[in-house]
Amino acid sequence: MALVVAIIGILLYKRHMRIVEAQEHLRKELEAILNSNNGDKAAKVFTGKEIKKATNNFSRDLILGAGGYGEIYKGILDDGTVVAVKCAKLGNTKGTDQVLNEVWILCHVNHKSLVGLLGCCLELEQPIMVYEFIENGNLLDHLQSPNTSDRAQLSWNRRLQIARDTAEGLAYLHFSAVPPIYHRDDKSSNILLDVKLNGKVSDFRLSRLAHTDMSHISTCAQGTLGYLDPEYYRNYQLTDKSDVYSFGVILLELLSSQKAIDFNRDSDDVNLAIYAKRMADEEKIIDVIDPILIEKAGPLEIDTMKALRFLALSCLEERRQNRPSMKEITEEIEYIICIASGKAVEN
Template sequence: MAYQSFVGLDSSLPIEKWPQPGLELMWQIPDPPICKKEVDCDVLKYSRCLIDPKNVGKKRCFCKSGHYWDAQGYCQKCRHGTACKIRRNKAPLIAVAVISVLLMLLGGFLVHRRYLIKRRTIRLLVKEREEILSANTSGKSAKVFSGKEIKKSTNNFAKENLLGTGGFGEVFKGTLDDGTIVAVKRAKPGNAKGTLQVLNEVRILCQVNHRGLVRLLGCCVELELPLLIYEYVPNGTLFEHLHVFRLRERPPLTWLRRLVIAQQTADGLAYLHSSAVPPIYHRDVKSSNILLDDKLDAKVSDFGLSRLVELSESENTHINTSAQGTLGYLDPEYYLNLQLTDRSDVYSFGVVLLELLTSKKAIDFNRDEENVNLVVYMKRIMDGEKLMDVIDPFIKDGASKVELETIKAVGNLASACLDERRQNRPSMKEVSDELEYVIGIVSGQASKS
């Protein structure tokens, strides 16, 4: 570019002393030629067809590494002492950096949002569970444990602390900070029904206090799954003592101990039916829900399916509800008519009496097809007056004449509990009194000998 100007002008001088105008030249380096393909740059030696950083939609013939673009429009080789800075296209790097930052911000936002949603959901769950626990509760309130405390006591629910599993969920052994050993029950993940059963069990156990019922210590509702914390009963279940003792090298239960376990269980159920306010129907009486402590005394457990009888229902002879329970123990009349009464528990207890007498399982597919169900099998046996043929040899062999008579008496009591018509079944209070009477006879016989 050419300009006419006063070269070396000193503007402080008068005009008449200004020099004559001259010609001043200013050079502007031209842009590299435009290209579309690499072949277009063959006319410009030492160049390549690259994207123009000033205009991303265009390509130009830029000098290769070690060369620079001069004012005459050629790619000259860099020489020592010559300014030859390699210009690189920084647009892709800038774009990658910007996108990375945006992705990091978006990821952080999503993580924080998820945390807030989870926290809000947990708060709502805790509130909902607390409302369920407080609904229609006239008894004592359960102690609320923190999730941190329970996780610590069970070593974060470690597998080695797992005591057992069932349809409802899992039970873990735990040790509180004060050294108290506890059993911690939780529903299985994703099992909404199990969650409701755990909450229901807390409500039930807050209403009761009896030596024949497992004692509730408290609950925890702030974790994803609600937890039930109750006393640790160390000697397993009646089911294990009757059917698995050989595997665990436990001595079989004596006849007197079986009678005591039966009477303690019956007494606990009688308390639920007659003394608890409002009355409670257990709905899942079975040998695996009868726990034995260090003295082999019985404690009824697992009230997840239990039902409080509201005041409005207490005047009726039954409650209409869906049939729930365990195969082999379920009252057939309750199953058919969906009418729950205290006599439904009596029927289930009758099955437990048969287990105590025979050490046979309520349902056993290793038996002949027609004998899989213990009740069906035993009714056929008793109709043929062959009860003594199926009594557990451990309690029959070496038994005195009086003890054999008491075995028959308990067999008849079991038969009465299992009557198909519920109105013909005895109450749990009557069953408990009958067993207590039989225990008196056996104990008296033992003291004489």
């Protein structure tokens, strides 16, 4: 019996030491990232005392969300700034790599449509990331709210603005970031809405840095069911057009207020992209649009809804070569917004 207890004790000690070593490795890597911005956006190193004070010692009353990534708390810094504090869950090397990946990317990008990283804390047991606080949660929750007044708050013009915000953020990653960045998990739950309901792209744990001299990145397919580019899934070839496919699904969600995957639909229509394509083939695409939008829509709004539906379906083309770029998508959405607002559009 004593031998069994001793063996268990040794195993637990080794496990503890592995965790300690992993935490120390992560701390050093994060410190290196934060100290090597080379003139990019500055990220602060917070003390453990500051973080505990901001979150009232990680009060359960301040939890905003929790999942496989860890827990997110609402916090208030000494200067009154409201922040979101993410306590990353580290169970394996993969989780550590995702934390490092997100911090590196957010320290090297700067765009109004991307959620900002304010800094990190390296003193506590878990790595802590501090983000700007986005007041209105995520787009998915708004679109799926059982309260119709919540959905009605997202008017057609507001949905177009959110589409443009998201497209601009992704286009920035693809064309302005150096090196280019493929988000790899753009979906409605990763689009946060600020106090004015502007959209901001979040969650860069799965994102990958691209190489300008390569047509694709060879990597195992990762992402979320319903948004995953089928060509990427089949060939393990990640490109900017993989993000475009996912964005096409987001456009369908904005149009329909339906889920990307919904087992309450008929078995052939569980996937929203497949369902929308079928309805388009049967010339019933108007049946896909959220009834709340249709009720208040005039002929001009209906035309712009059809235009956005056409854009969404072009993003969902089976072959990536046939999909538009995020830059082209941004321009098209801007054009649709001009029509919807009744502004003259230059040729």
